[in-house]
């Protein structure tokens with residue numbers, strides 16, 4: 001199994017290249033992420049767009065894992081911690097999504113993530 005560098009999904013059947021498609025974020029590697037910019041920047045933009053559109057499961061062919069949660073997936077892949085590197089406007093949108101759907105805001109600007117059943121998933125502190 002391989003991990004998607006865009007969304008952190010860790011059950012890719014093929015490496016993230018040569019037109020493999022991530023069922024979680026929909027990135028088609030070698031196509032969606034081609035361009036003149038450094039690959040890490042392209043992936044960051046794809047991630048930001050995916051989040052901006054609600055971080056929804058993209059594949060209609062491959063089902064999402066049980067209790068799938070995009071924020072948990074990003075936390076596990078250490079991608080959520082790179083969120084402060086994204087521009088402020090995108091950051092605000094991300095935090096709005098996090099606040100409204102998946103967590104609650106603590107006074108010290110850390111976010112607690114809970115699964116739909118209430119179980120603790122993880123915590124993200126914004127510096």
Ligand SMILES: [Zn+2]
Nearest residue numbers: 004007022025
């Ligand atoms: Zn992905």
